[in-house]
Each structure stands twice: as structure tokens, then as C-alpha cells.
Amino acid sequence: AQPNAPEPLEAPLRDLKYGQLNFLHTTDTHGWHAGHLLEPSFSADWGDYVDFAARLREKLEGEGRDLLLIDTGDRIEGNGLYDASDPKGLFTFDIFRAQHMDIICSGNHELYQQNSSENEYLITAPAYADSYLASNIDILNPTTGEVVPLAPRYKKFTTRLQGIRIMAFGFLYNFDRNYNNTIVQRVEQTIQEDWFQQAIRDRDIDLFVVIGHSAVRSEEFDMIFRAIRSVQWDTPIQFFGGHYHIRDYHKFDSKSYGLASGRFMETIGFQSIDGLSSKNSANTSPTFFRRFIDNNLYSLYHHSGHNASTFHSERGRNITKAIEEARDALSLDETFGCAKRDLWMSRAKYPSNSSIFSWLEEHVFPGVVNDTRRGDRPRLIISNTGAIRFDIFKGPFTKDSTFIVCPFTSGFHYLKDVPYNRARKLIFLLNRAGEIFETSDPSLAAWKMSPPHQLGIPEDIVVPEQLPPDHPFGNSQTPILGSVDRALTPGYTTVDDAGDDGDDTIHSPISFYRVPNCIQSVVNPRDIDLKDEVVDVVFNEFIQPWILLGLRFLGLNYSDEDVDKYAPDDNMTTLIAKWVRTNWADNC
Numbered sequence: 325a326q327p328n329a330p331e332p333l334e335a336p337l338r339d340l341k342y343g344q345l346n347f348l349h350t351t352d353t354h355g356w357h358a359g360h361l362l363e364p365s366f367s368a369d370w371g372d373y374v375d376f377a378a379r380l381r382e383k384l385e386g387e388g389r390d391l392l393l394i395d396t397g398d399r400i401e402g403n404g405l406y407d408a409s410d411p412k413g414l415f416t417f418d419i420f421r422a423q424h425m426d427i428i429c430s431g432n433h434e435l436y437q438q439n440s441s442e443n444e445y446l447i448t449a450p451a452y453a454d455s456y457l458a459s460n461i462d463i464l465n466p467t468t469g470e471v472v473p474l475a476p477r478y479k480k481f482t483t484r485l486q487g488i489r490i491m492a493f494g495f496l497y498n499f500d501r502n503y504n505n506t507i508v509q510r511v512e513q514t515i516q517e518d519w520f521q522q523a524i525r526d527r528d529i530d531l532f533v534v535i536g537h538s539a540v541r542s543e544e545f546d547m548i549f550r551a552i553r554s555v556q557w558d559t560p561i562q563f564f565g566g567h568y569h570i571r572d573y574h575k576f577d578s579k580s581y582g583l584a585s586g587r588f589m590e591t592i593g594f595q596s597i598d599g600l601s602s603k604n605s606a607n608t609s610p611t612f613f614r615r616f617i618d619n620n621l622y623s624l625y626h627h628s629g630h631n632a633s634t635f636h637s638e639r640g641r642n643i644t645k646a647i648e649e650a651r652d653a654l655s656l657d658e659t660f661g662c663a664k665r666d667l668w669m670s671r672a673k674y675p676s677n678s679s680i681f682s683w684l685e686e687h688v689f690p691g692v693v694n695d696t697r698r699g700d701r702p703r704l705i706i707s708n709t710g711a712i713r714f715d716i717f718k719g720p721f722t723k724d725s726t727f728i729v730c731p732f733t734s735g736f737h738y739l740k741d742v743p744y745n746r747a748r749k750l751i752f753l754l755n756r757a758g759e760i761f762e763t764s765d766p767s768l769a770a771w772k773m774s775p776p777h778q779l780g781i782p783e784d785i786v787v788p789e790q791l792p793p794d795h796p797f798g799n800s801q802t803p804i805l806g807s808v809d810r811a812l813t814p815g816y817t818t819v820d821d822a823g824d825d826g827d828d829t830i831h832s833p834i835s836f837y838r839v840p841n842c843i844q845s846v847v848n849p850r851d852i853d854l855k856d857e858v859v860d861v862v863f864n865e866f867i868q869p870w871i872l873l874g875l876r877f878l879g880l881n882y883s884d885e886d887v888d889k890y891a892p893d894d895n896m897t898t899l900i901a902k903w904v905r906t907n908w909a910d911n912c
């Protein structure tokens with residue numbers, strides 16, 4: 325762990341159950357390879373994960389079992405370790421690839437920008453030449469300009485000890501916001517391709533492993549499942565997914581399961597399968613087991629059967645050191661100001677004093693989203709809530725925090741002099757009229773503007789006995805009495821298709837409040853209720869397609885040509901940092 329990471333807390337643990345074949349799974353790590361430096365539950369770093377995988381491998385292989393490592397993408401954007409360097413990712417590629425991977429694929433984040441997808445093609449895919457799969461992604465070769473597969477479409481291999489014959493694919497969901505140097509083929513088309521149809525008909529296969537940057541409950545995985553099942557009625561299929569940033573486990577049928585292993589290095593997913601056929605033995609009744617490991621040393625020591633003196637290797641320590649040096653070189657601990665209270669994305673109700681979205685709406689946007697060319701004209705400032713990625717904890721707000729809270733390079737755009745009597749209805753449409761957006765253009769489903777982790781949670785979860793978030797002991801990792809005889813720490817309490825015993829650490833639950841798709845600040849609203857008043861509609865550039873469509877629903881026909889950059893030297897990340905420097909510096 326990093327030297328400034330908090331010690332993990334002791335907690336009751338559920339064990340792993342090993343199978344013939346075992347998997348460790350990471351997804352949506354988003355640059356958090358230093359681990360969480362303010363949360364004991366998730367304080368192990370990538371060096372510890374490398375040691376954990378090595379220790380588990382020694383143990384499992386000693387018993388004649390196999391272990392495979394999987395990563396399902398979105399490795400970048402979301403933490404200073406990736407975002408603060410110039411160019412971005414200067415340190416993280418070497419750190420990440422210190423971990424062996426057996427199957428790895430791209431997420432959508434790798435494809436938002438030209439340089440990040442070229443990094444995949446030129447750095448990560450070659451580093452994992454035998455394991456990177458891109459079943460439905462092509463890229464423009466930056467040297468030749470030719471359209472080529474980002475990586476091989478599939479691979480067939482046999483596990484070393486058990487001789488299990490595996491056919492593996494690596495998909496990306498039907499993502500359509502990629503930069504134009506990559507092509508994401510829709511999954512429904514890919515599964516019609518000859519190479520896929522041939523691969524799924526291979527009879528000498530004991531297990532299909534479909535990894536993908538896609539929710540495990542998704543049309544895309546359902547289509548792949550049905551395609552394989554239609555030609556292999558009985559062969560087990562194991563899916564590994566992500567993208568929604570949640571822990572989940574989905575049963576497709578009695579021989580097919582899908583694991584989603586959370587986000588931000590909070591979770592190491594463990595999956596085992598027993599009773600598989602192999603090239604030497606026939607078997608027909610596989611059993612599947614999953615566990616979500618909290619990424620801290622207390623859990624990692626326990627599951628590997630090691631302790632502080634036997635767990636760590638020189639290799640792991642070197643990776644930990646490299647992360648520490650990168651964080652130092654990037655000055656990620658530089659303090660811009662101090663938060664007087666925790667500000668939550670979903671643990672506090674919106675609107676409220678403890679909601680990060682209320683803070684943005686009431687303080688940050690009115691304070692810093694301005695453009696001297698437009699003076700003090702009345703304006704509506706609208707942002708999607710998905711632009712915010714993490715909570716702010718009471719205490720120092722650092723350079724790292726700016727990227728943790730909002731890593732996107734999206735700036736603000738605006739439409740000038742929009743009739744207020746129509747523009748004022750826009751926020752209602754963005755938040756309440758999802759259906760008409762989706763009907764008009766399925767790629768513009770309004771929920772895509774909200775944080776991904778709430779997609780699988782249809783309603784608020786209110787835990788009555790929880791300490792309020794602004795209570796002095798209200799931070800996530802403070803022990804509270806969860807039952808009469810033992811103290812539990814608040815944390816993940818996952819319920820999935822296999823029940824409620826998936827988490828390795830037994831926690832007390834945390835409240836979850838859903839938030840709207842968008843928030844809005846109304847700035848300089850003088851005279852704004854006059855019917856001929858006009859306002860500037862300023863918005864986060866990511867939501868431009870929804871803003872234009874929403875205004876069209878309101879009878880205003882604007883197009884991309886009417887839109888201009890607002891405060892062009894800044895973006896949401898730099899603006900939040902500016903506000904903190906100005907308003908919170910004296911709190912420290």
C-alpha cells in the first residue's frame with residue numbers, strides 16, 4: 325500500500341471457494357492504481373494486487389488448479405495518477421502492465437480521445453500481445469492510416485494445469501461517442517461475422533469466456549449468450565463485465581454466469597468454476613462461485629493465506645514505490661483548500677447541504693462559470709450529474725481530488741440569447757422526459773447523462789439506523805454497531821442473482837439516493853420573469869446533443885453551428901479547482 329494509505333480495519337470475512345478454474349477480475353479501475361488514500365476498505369494498491377495474484381497462483385497451482393486474470397477496461401481517466409501527467413498516462417501504462425493478464429479488453433474511456441485509443445493500440449495491446457482481445461473494435465493505424473483491428477478478435481487456449489479448453493472473446497458495448505479514429509462495430513453485427521460464427525461452433529471447447537466492457541445485464545451480453553447457446557446448447561459460458569461501476573452477478577442459465585467487479589480499485593472480483601470438462605475428462609455439471617473482495621491488505625492477506633511478513637515481494641514493493649514516485653512527481657498531494665464537510669454523490673439526498681450536486685449548483689457554478697465576453701448576462705448553467713465521478717471527503721482537497729471528482733476535459737459551451745420562457749423548461753425535460761429523448765433517438769437515452777453506478781439501482785435505499793453523513797463519525801469507514809455483538813463498518817452489501825453473500829467483507833449497509841440526470845444554476849436572474857427576456861444557456865459540452873434536442877422539443881431550432889465555447893480556457897475540472905483555491909484555502 326502507499327505510505328500515506330490508511331491501515332485496513334479488521335472485519336468479519338467470508339472465504340473464497342476454489343475450483344478447478346479460478347479467476348481474478350478488475351474493471352473500471354480509472355487510474356486508481358494507488359488505491360484509496362482516504363478509505364481503509366480500499367487502501368491496497370496495484371503493487372499489492374500483483375503480489376496477491378502471485379500468492380494466490382502459488383497456492384492454487386500447488387493444488388493443481390488454474391488461475392486466470394481478467395481486466396475489462398476503463399483503466400484510464402478518473403484519478404490524478406493518470407490524468408495529471410502531460411501527456412496523460414505517462415506513468416500508468418508501465419504500472420498497469422506490471423500485472424500479468426490472461427484476457428484483457430478496451431473500455432469506452434480508452435476510445436473517447438484519439439491519443440488514448442492510439443495508446444491502446446501502440447502500448448497496451450502490444451504489452452498484452454497474447455491476451456488483448458478486441459472482438460468489435462477497429463482503429464485507424466496512426467502510421468499507415470489503414471483501418472485495422474485494435475487487437476485479435478478472439479483466442480482459443482488450454483489452461484496449463486487442468487487442460488481446460490477455452491474460447492475467449494473481448495467485446496465493447498454499443499458505444500457511439502468514440503473519437504473518429506476508431507470504429508466500434510455494433511455487437512449484433514459482430515456476432516453475424518463468419519469468424520465469430522465459426523468460433524462459437526468449435527466442438528473442442530470446455531468453456532466460453534466472454535469478457536467485455538458492458539453491464540452483465542445488458543442487451544449486448546444477452547445477444548452474445550443467445551448466439552453461443554443457439555449452437556452449443558450445453559457448453560458453460562462465463563461472462564466478465566463492467567461499465568456500470570457496480571458489483572453484480574447475473575445468471576444467464578444453469579451453466580452461464582456473468583461477474584461485474586465494481587470500480588476504482590475498490591473491488592477484486594473472484595470467480596471459480598468446478599466440474600468443467602477438460603481435454604482429458606468429460607463432465608456435465610459445473611458449479612459456479614463468486615466473491616467480491618474489498619481491495620485492502622487485511623482481505624488480501626487473509627485470502628492468500630499470508631501475513632505482512634510473508635505476503636509482499638520485491639516486485640510488488642517496486643510497483644508500490646513506482647506509484648509513490650509518480651504521485652510525488654505529479655504533486656498529487658498538493659492541497660488547494662480544505663472541505664469542511666463530506667460532500668456525497670449518492671450517500672446524501674439531493675438537494676441537501678451534504679450533496680456534492682447542491683454544492684456545485686449553489687456555490688461553484690455561480691462562482692466560476694463566467695465568460696468576460698458575456699459580462700453579467702443572466703444565464704442558466706446546466707451540467708449532467710455523470711460528469712462528477714466521486715465524493716469529496718472532509719479535509720484537504722488536493723490536486724488529485726480535482727481529477728477524482730471530475731476527470732473529463734469537457735469544457736462549457738453555450739447558446740446565446742435564448743428566450744427564457746422556453747429555456748427554463750429545459751431542465752425539466754432533461755430530468756423527467758427521458759422517454760421522448762430515447763424515442764426520438766435511442767442513442768440519446770437521457771439516463772446516459774447520470775452517474776453510471778445508479779443505472780442498476782432503480783430507487784433510493786435509505787438505511788434508517790445509519791449515522792447521518794455530517795455526523796463526526798459519519799465517514800464511510802468508521803465502525804458502528806451493526807449487530808449486538810460485533811462492530812461492522814459501512815460498506816458494500818451486494819445483492820445479486822446468487823443471493824446476498826457475495827461480498828468478502830461483512831459490512832453494514834450505506835444509504836443510496838438517486839440523483840437527477842442534470843443540475844442547473846440560475847445566475848443573475850434579474851428581470852428574468854419578463855416574457856421577452858433572453859438568457860445564455862451554458863452547458864457541459866458532453867450534453868450538447870441532449871440540449872439541442874431538448875430545445876427542439878420546446879420549439880427552438882438550434883444546431884451545432886449556433887453553439888460556441890464558453891470560458892474557453894477552462895473546463896469543469898479546472899473550474900472546480902479554481903473555486904476551491906479561492907473559497908476553501910482558508911479552511912486548512
Ligand SMILES: Nc1ccn([C@@H]2O[C@H](COP(=O)(O)O)[C@@H](O)[C@H]2O)c(=O)n1
Nearest residue numbers: 432567710711732734772773774776866
Ligand atoms: N466527457 C464525458 C464523458 C463521460 N461522461 C459521463 O460518464 C458516463 C460514462 O461513464 P463510464 O465510466 O461508465 O464510461 C457518461 O454516460 C456520462 O454520464 C461525462 O459526463 N462527460
